[in-house]
Amino acid sequence: MAFPGTGAVGNLAYRQRLLILGVVLVAGVVLFLVNPVQCWWLPSCAFNKLTGLYCPGCGSTRAIHALLHGDVASAARFNILAVCGLPALGLIVLWRRAAIHPVVGWTALGVAVLFGILRNIPLESLQVLRP
Amino acid sequence: VGTVPNYLVQAILVTVCCCMPFGIPAIVFAAQVNTKLGRGDVLGAQESSRKAKMWCWVAFWLGLVANLIGVGLGIIGAMADNGSRF
Numbered sequence: 138m139a140f141p142g143t144g145a146v147g148n149l150a151y152r153q154r155l156l157i158l159g160v161v162l163v164a165g166v167v168l169f170l171v172n173p174v175q176c177w178w179l180p181s182c183a184f185n186k187l188t189g190l191y192c193p194g195c196g197s198t199r200a201i202h203a204l205l206h207g208d209v210a211s212a213a214r215f216n217i218l219a220v221c222g223l224p225a226l227g228l229i230v231l232w233r234r235a236a237i238h239p240v241v242g243w244t245a246l247g248v249a250v251l252f253g254i255l256r257n258i259p260l261e262s263l264q265v266l267r268p
Numbered sequence: 269v270g271t272v273p274n275y276l277v278q279a280i281l282v283t284v285c286c287c288m289p290f291g292i293p294a295i296v297f298a299a300q301v302n303t304k305l306g307r308g309d310v311l312g313a314q315e316s317s318r319k320a321k322m323w324c325w326v327a328f329w330l331g332l333v334a335n336l337i338g339v340g341l342g343i344i345g346a347m348a349d350n351g352s353r354f
Contacts, residue, residue, distance in 0.1 A: 157277070177342050183334035184289065186341075194284035219284070230277055239306050242276050242299025249283065249295070 157230060169205040173198045193218055193253040196268025215268045218252045272313045274301035275320040282327040290330055294323035 173179050184192045197219035203212035204220065213220050225245075229236045256266035276298040283291025297320035304313040 177346050178339055180335035180338050181342075183331070183338045186338055187334075197284060222284075226277065226280060229280075236276060237274065237302050237305075239299065239302040242274065242295065242302060245276070245280055246292070246295045246299055249280075250292070 193249045274298050278324045290327035
């Protein structure tokens with residue numbers, strides 16, 4: 138059965154994809170050149186500063202910097218969700234069927250919320266999820 | 269059927285770019301769009317799409333302001349640290 142409205146629903150316009158590609162390229166170059174740990178002007182998480190809790194994105198700037206330098210182990214240590222989620226997000230941007238499938242959105246929500254909860258539970262065994 | 273953008277990518281991006289509390293409703297409404305379309309509820313999907321877009325912008329601007337304040341505090345903190353050494 139064809140998914141209703143599959144033809145022209147829920148996907149990104151060509152111009153938006155170009156915009157996202159441009160932003161990703163610039164951000165990639167900046168994050169390759171700049172080490173977030175030693176950098177005072179790259180923003181760190183405002184949610185973390187205000188609440189002391191880790192949001193699902195905390196550590197992803199450091200993780201992407203490590204990834205761009207080929208250090209997957211450190212990247213996974215900073216934010217495992219960013220390492221796994223970036224390829225998935227790329228897929229959603231590039232592949233229309235993924236972007237419009239209802240399961241994808243709810244899965245993204247569930248994974249982000251679960252990760253955000255788990256990394257804030259003060260257990261020694263969950264330390265690996267914290268940046 | 270016209271186009272009903274679901275804003276899922278934008279919602280995820282504003283959420284991980286540290287506007288988390290306001291990014292979550294954006295993802296919820298984004299996810300609703302295609303679920304409602306699957307049921308044939310085009311009007312409901314358009315309503316969810318509109319809300320997803322609204323929450324994306326709320327999260328984007330509040331996140332931007334929060335991050336700018338954060339960078340500003342970082343500068344002040346760095347200056348205070350430098351000053352305390354003398």
